[in-house]
Amino acid sequence: MYAKLDDRKTCAFRDAREQETEIYESTQTNTYKSATANTLIKLKRRAPITDSTSPVIGTENTIRKRLEEAERSQSTTLTRSNLKKYIPTPAQLQxxxxxxxxxxxxGGSxxxxxxxxxxxxxxxxxxxVEDGDLLKDDCKFHDGKAITTKVDGRRSRIMSCCSTQMGSSGCCTGPHVFLEKDAESLNKRAGFIRTPLRSDSLDxxxxxxxxxxxTSGMSLTRLTVVNSDAEVILDELIKPHSKIIDANxxxxxxxxxQIEExxxxxxxxxRSVLFEIGVGSDTIIVGHGLENDLNALRIVHSNILDTAILYPHPAGLPFRNSLRNLAADVLKKFIQDAAPSSGTVVATHSSLEDASTTLDFLFESCYYSPELLSSDKVALVKNLIVENDPSLDTLLETLPRFNHLNSITLSPTLATLIFEDPALDSTMALQKACPSLRQVTFAGDQVFKIVNQPSGIEFFKTKISDCNDVNLCSSCDCSPNRYQPKLMLRKRRTLRVAY
Structure with a gap:
C-alpha cells in the first residue's frame, strides 16, 4: 500500500504500531481477533498511495476523523453534495x-x-415594431408598481412612482416596448441550448x-457570475443582435x-465563455427568478436553486417575494436601495449584489465547528448541528452570534446535560443565549418545540410515554404547572406546546 512512497518503511511501521494500539484499546480479549481481521480486510481494500499527503494515509480512526472534519468544514462551503437536496423537481420548475x-x-428563425x-x-x-433612427416617445406609463396604502382612512391602490391612483395616466414617457415569455417565441428570436456535460464543472x-x-423583445445586456465564495468569475456587457429601444x-x-463602447x-x-469557466449540466446555478435569466441566456438547465422557490410567497403563485424584501426580512440586509442624485441616473439593481445575496440564503444547515465560528456566515445559519461535544459554557458563549438560528440538533452528551436538569436552568440559559431558537432536536429523533409564553419563551421536556392523556398535562411533569399548557401530538416522537 505504501510501496510507492519514498519513506514507505517509516510510514508503514508508524501506522502499523498506531493501528495495533487502537485495536488493543478499543477491544476485549474475546473480540480482539475479529477486530484485527476486519481491520486487515479494510487495509487490503485501500488503493495504492502515491503521495505522502494523501487523505487515506493513517489508521482507520485517523482517516474517519479526517473525513468527519472535512464534512464539517464543507458545511460552511456551498457544494453540490450539500445543496442537491434543495433542487426543485422538473414539475416545480415548469x-x-x-x-x-x-x-x-x-431556433433563430x-x-x-x-x-x-x-x-x-x-x-x-x-x-x-419599428427600427428607425428616431424612436417616438409616444408611450405613457408608470415605472413603479401598484402598492396598497390608506388614503383618508380607506385602503387604496396607488402607484409607487408618483402616488397617483392605480389606472391613472402614466407619469413617464418613452418608446413602446414588448416582452415575450413563451418558449416557442423566445426560441424563434434566438435558439435555446442545453448546458454541456463537463467532467470539471463547478459545483x-x-x-x-x-x-x-x-426589437427582439427583452435581450441580455449584462451577465454577472460569482462562485460559491461570492467572488466574481465573469462580469461582461453583451451586445444584442437587434437594435436597442430602451436600455432600461x-x-x-x-x-x-456603454454597450456600444x-x-x-x-x-x-x-454562452461559450460561461461554459469555458466551468458551468456545466451538473453545476448548481443559484439566483432569484432565474427563469428570466436563463431565458435571456437561452439556456435549458435543471440544477437550479431559486430563492423565489425556496421562499415562496404566503399567498402562493402567481405572487412571488421580491429579492429586496426577502433580503430585508430573512437576512436583515438592505439591497437595491440606491437613489438617483441630482442630474444622474443610478441603478436600483446591481447584478453583482443580487447574485451575491442569493448565496447568503443557502447557509441554512451547518455543523458547529471552529471554521464556522470564524466565518462571517455564522449570522446566516438557521439550523445548527452540534456533534463535537463542546462544553455547555462554550456553547452558551457562542450562541448569541447565531442571530437567525431556528433549530439546533444536539449531541447525546449535550442533550443529556441540558434536558436532565430538573430545575430547567440549562434550558433557560440556552433560550436566553439565543432568543430566536424555536426547536431543539437530539438523539432518538426527539424534538422539543419552543413556543411563546406569557412571560417569555420556555422549554418543555417530556417523552410521549410520560403523557398518555394529552389533556392531563397540568398534572404531569412535562411543563411548569402554572401555565397549564395543552400538548398536541403532531407526529411520532414530536411534541408541540400550544395555548
Missing part, C-alpha cells in the same frame, strides 16, 4: 415558468420583430442578468453608450 425542454420551433404588431408591455397599447455558481428592450438604465445601470461578446460568445 410551475415557476422554467423552460425544461428545447422548443420544437426553429425570426431574430427581429420589426414590422410585427405587438402589445406594449408598459401601456398595453398595440403598436408596430455552485450564482448569476444575475440585466436586460434591455430591443434606471434598473440595470447599463447605458446604450465596451461590449465584446454577443449572446453566442458569452
Amino acid at each position: 410551475e415557476y415558468g422554467y423552460v425544461v425542454d428545447i422548443p420544437n420551433t426553429l 425570426e431574430p427581429s420583430a420589426v414590422g410585427q404588431m405587438k402589445d406594449c408591455s408598459r401601456c398595453n397599447q398595440k403598436y408596430i 455552485v455558481v450564482a448569476l444575475d442578468c440585466e436586460m434591455s428592450f430591443t 438604465t434606471r434598473f440595470s445601470g447599463v447605458t446604450i453608450k 465596451s461590449a465584446v461578446f454577443d449572446l453566442v460568445g458569452i
Whole structure:
C-alpha cells in the first residue's frame, strides 16, 4: 500500500504500531481477533498511495476523523453534495415558468420583430415594431408598481412612482416596448441550448442578468457570475443582435453608450465563455427568478436553486417575494436601495449584489465547528448541528452570534446535560443565549418545540410515554404547572406546546 512512497518503511511501521494500539484499546480479549481481521480486510481494500499527503494515509480512526472534519468544514462551503437536496423537481420548475425542454420551433428563425404588431408591455397599447433612427416617445406609463396604502382612512391602490391612483395616466414617457415569455417565441428570436456535460464543472455558481428592450423583445445586456465564495468569475456587457429601444438604465445601470463602447461578446460568445469557466449540466446555478435569466441566456438547465422557490410567497403563485424584501426580512440586509442624485441616473439593481445575496440564503444547515465560528456566515445559519461535544459554557458563549438560528440538533452528551436538569436552568440559559431558537432536536429523533409564553419563551421536556392523556398535562411533569399548557401530538416522537 505504501510501496510507492519514498519513506514507505517509516510510514508503514508508524501506522502499523498506531493501528495495533487502537485495536488493543478499543477491544476485549474475546473480540480482539475479529477486530484485527476486519481491520486487515479494510487495509487490503485501500488503493495504492502515491503521495505522502494523501487523505487515506493513517489508521482507520485517523482517516474517519479526517473525513468527519472535512464534512464539517464543507458545511460552511456551498457544494453540490450539500445543496442537491434543495433542487426543485422538473414539475416545480415548469410551475415557476422554467423552460425544461428545447422548443420544437426553429431556433433563430425570426431574430427581429420589426414590422410585427405587438402589445406594449408598459401601456398595453398595440403598436408596430419599428427600427428607425428616431424612436417616438409616444408611450405613457408608470415605472413603479401598484402598492396598497390608506388614503383618508380607506385602503387604496396607488402607484409607487408618483402616488397617483392605480389606472391613472402614466407619469413617464418613452418608446413602446414588448416582452415575450413563451418558449416557442423566445426560441424563434434566438435558439435555446442545453448546458454541456463537463467532467470539471463547478459545483455552485450564482448569476444575475440585466436586460434591455430591443426589437427582439427583452435581450441580455449584462451577465454577472460569482462562485460559491461570492467572488466574481465573469462580469461582461453583451451586445444584442437587434437594435436597442430602451436600455432600461434606471434598473440595470447599463447605458446604450456603454454597450456600444465596451461590449465584446454577443449572446453566442458569452454562452461559450460561461461554459469555458466551468458551468456545466451538473453545476448548481443559484439566483432569484432565474427563469428570466436563463431565458435571456437561452439556456435549458435543471440544477437550479431559486430563492423565489425556496421562499415562496404566503399567498402562493402567481405572487412571488421580491429579492429586496426577502433580503430585508430573512437576512436583515438592505439591497437595491440606491437613489438617483441630482442630474444622474443610478441603478436600483446591481447584478453583482443580487447574485451575491442569493448565496447568503443557502447557509441554512451547518455543523458547529471552529471554521464556522470564524466565518462571517455564522449570522446566516438557521439550523445548527452540534456533534463535537463542546462544553455547555462554550456553547452558551457562542450562541448569541447565531442571530437567525431556528433549530439546533444536539449531541447525546449535550442533550443529556441540558434536558436532565430538573430545575430547567440549562434550558433557560440556552433560550436566553439565543432568543430566536424555536426547536431543539437530539438523539432518538426527539424534538422539543419552543413556543411563546406569557412571560417569555420556555422549554418543555417530556417523552410521549410520560403523557398518555394529552389533556392531563397540568398534572404531569412535562411543563411548569402554572401555565397549564395543552400538548398536541403532531407526529411520532414530536411534541408541540400550544395555548
